[in-house]
Amino acid sequence: MSIEPRVGVFICHCGHNIASKVDVKTVSEYAKKLPNVIVSHDYVFMCSTVGQELIKEEIKKHNLNRVVVAACSPSMHEPTFRSAIESAGLNKYLLEMANIREHCSWAHSDREAATKKAMDLIRMAVAKAALLEPLEETEFQTYPAVLVLGGGVAGMRAAIDLAEYGFEVYLVEKSPTLGGRAALTGWLESDRRGADVVNNLINKIAENRK
Known part of the structure; x- marks a missing residue:
């Protein structure tokens, strides 16, 4: 994509799973200052219907063309968030996830260390998201x-x-x-x-x- 990246960052509390060890509010404020980030939000359960609606509304409101979700493992809800941004008119492959549950809150007992690591992971995810290109799926016949x-x-x-x-x-x-x-x-x-x-x-x- 030749247009300038407009990244939205959405940080999940995962109830207390993430928020108990990661200072989510501080991380969200940090994300707002990153290059190409237009908006940053946090919510208690970003994978919920309300959380997904928040993402879709912000995509339309701010004309976002990249999305970063900081939450649990992508194996859990990456399809959920891909579907959400696609329903908002964005190519579903313009999503990058940062795993701040398994890699931060579940891996560290120290809140400060977990918070700093979450910031690092989100910073890297934003940098990667800015380089993402829209992809199209192709079906073809395979030989078994x-x-x-x-x-x-x-x-x-x-x-x-x-x-x-x-x-x-x-x-x-x-x-x-x-x-x-x-x-x-x-x-x-x-x-x-x-x-x-x-x-x-x-x-x-x-x-x-x-």
């Missing part, structure tokens, strides 16, 4: 085949499991024989001979060979 590199015990087991799931599997081994180091091992921890384990896997592969 898998290449497994390495014919040791792990590689053979992976190949067998994938074949059982219906994938066409290509098992590649640089050595002339399968088994790797296990084939040369006398006894394994399971009280089985390495050669027996390898031969059993080779037989299973042979049964699935096309």
